[in-house]
Amino acid sequence: MERIVKPYRVHGGARVPHRKNTAHAETRAMPAPARVLLPMQQHVGAPCEPLVKKGDRVLVGQKIAGSGAAVSAPIHASVSGTVAGVEKVLLPGGRVSDAVVIDSDGSMEPDPSLRPPKAETLEEFLAAVRESGLVGLGGAGFPAHVKLRVPAGKAVDTLILNGAECEPYITSDHREALEHPQDVVEGARLVQGMLGIPRVILAVEDNKPDAIAALRAAAGDAPGFAVLPLRSRYPQGAEKVLVKACTNRKIPLGKLPADAGCIVMNITSAGFLARYFRTGMPLVQRRITVDGSAIQNPANVLVPVGTRIRDVVAFLGGYRGEPRKLLMGGPMMGLALPDDGAPVLKQNNGILAFGGADAKLPEPSACIRCGRCVAGCPMNLEPLLLEQLAEQRDAAGLARSGVAACMECGTCAYRCPAHRPLMQAIRLGKNLVKQAGGKN
Amino acid sequence: MEKWIVSSSPHLREGRSTQGIMRDVLIALLPAAAAAGILFGPRALLLIALCVASCVAAEWVCRRVMKRENTISDLSAAVTGMLLAFNLPVGLHPLMAVFGCVVAIVVVKQMFGGIGQNFVNPALTARIVLMTSFPSPMSSWVQPFAYLDGSDAVTAASPLGILKESAGAGLPGYLDLFLGARPGCLGETCALALLLGGVYLVARRVIHPAVPLTYLAVAAALSALAGRDVLTELMTGGLLLGAIFMATDYTTTPVTLKGRVIFAAGCGVLTMLIRLFGSLPEGVSFSIILMNLLVPYLEKWTRPRPFGAQKEGRGRAG
Known part of the structure; x- marks a missing residue:
């Protein structure tokens, strides 16, 4: 095996607390939940169309939705049971998607037709x-x-x-x-x-x-x-x-x-x-880290895709205290959810719940031009400038200043001593540029 | 059913605050304040306290009158007060000092929008206003330890004044300069105390060491070229105070490190030009203020290129 001793230099970033509380405990497998919700959009690209209808019996690993589009990925039943229907669900980030709802029969019976795929070419x-x-x-x-x-x-x-x-x-x-x-x-x-x-x-x-x-x-x-x-x-x-x-x-x-x-x-x-x-078993389950100050027993859990977050939390002994903020993903880039009835998605690597002071962010004050956002930006942007331009609704200025390059890592807002909502302003700025581009 | 808080990521903050940064600056200024008390007596401490109180009061009144949220708790007004006091001779009339504080906070800072918005350094601008308004009291230096025998009124020439007038005869030695036993503004004389503060600010990551080091290195190189004594040059006037505490002010310097280093180099050049060729003995205040005025241009010239951007696709007009 080749040895590389050191990584190359990268610009910016921040020292964040690790809080890897769940690193040293074996992953726990969750039994079949009563119901799963499988949104048709669990990937970047075109949404899937359901291939099953209400009343159909499905088995674990059976394809229940697909798309002919080049950029898309099919979706498979993650439990065995009966299709209860197709419902609208709110995806993290605010989009609404159709979701196939399956009532589990509790047996987790795999689809017998699944075979290891042939891959010679x-x-x-x-x-x-x-x-x-x-x-x-x-x-x-x-x-x-x-x-x-x-x-x-x-x-x-x-x-x-x-x-x-x-x-x-x-x-x-x-x-x-x-x-x-x-x-x-x-x-x-x-x-x-x-x-x-x-x-x-x-x-x-x-x-x-x-x-x-x-x-x-x-x-x-x-x-x-x-x-x-x-x-x-x-x-x-x-x-x-x-x-x-x-x-x-x-x-x-x-x-x-x-x-x-x-x-x-x-x-x-x-x-x-x-x-x-x-x-031959497709992507029907995944490991997620469930942690945060409002989780009773933090752990990694292997869950069927589509399991509702509240069922996962309940499996781990429920919330601790009064949870006020629920995140899909990590605290730096994760999305805050309005509802714990949302399903775990394929790409979702963590669920975090916070209560009390951890759920709140400090109040913003005036920018003091300390430059920490600039020094921290891995993309070499000037977040304080982007925030100003976004406040002025200056789409041309934002485009010139490279707002599209921002990958929304949140390092700028994390480091800001004035607690400016930099990330929010930059997201607004990106949308302004998109809208302005659409008009031309 | 709980009510969930939905907000934009990131959901975590580093834990630093504007107040925390200003508190660090105040702590870094404490050694020099203590040195001022020892060298120039209780009157120095009273003057510092007066300036801090006046600046905070001026900010409080100003925000009230403007019907804006009060910002005295961010401690930036206290920092301005302390820095302004450090730039005054110990014997200055208290009312003149108060006048300086009002200029710094009301005219320079709040009239332009408050913290983060002023385009020149408030304490330095106030010092220049005081120097032009009251030239004689502002250059009446007192010998260190004169307060011990009650001879407060004895005035003396500052080392830079001596250099200007008599080409160096009667200069204090290195040790006296290092410990601050020389006439001068009350907070600028003790090199040891200022360096301690600088080390603290670097250790707390409030300032980047490249900024003061560039300022000092450029000044040292130019004074060596001019055949002056480098160590004396560095330890006299307000050079250390300016390099560590004023040329590193966030609001009135560029936001990128590259811009800040160029800013510091410019300060070094201007300081030495004024010291060598100007009619004033000291040039730190003017050089920093002049560089403050150039900040928009420095920002334009040092705008970083986004990571992965092609050379020709730079796409940034100023």
């Missing part, structure tokens, strides 16, 4: 990945088969497995590395072989020495493999930051990692691929 492999329903499990939800299809004319020489997990609290990738290091390496070798990529870098923040050791042991002397300990500094796991830290290459603005010769994949996604090609 690249096309067969990519078709099988599409049918697995896999999307980026680290949070972005980009369909894996699209990511793995290298555009013609682009040469990819590096596969980066993202195990940085730089968000506080979240440990679901950490547990994958500890519990299934062989699967992670096997999945990576599969992709490496199919796409003909010489180099594989497993990148993990150095606050997880046990995960680094487990992956090193599992990788053994696999050709082209290297495990790279990253600096524990948020946001190491952001794609552009990660590619720079691993290869010293910059992804050009508005381009994909393939434009820098890289494919970036979450380590749990790689572990899933290995299991899928062994068993």
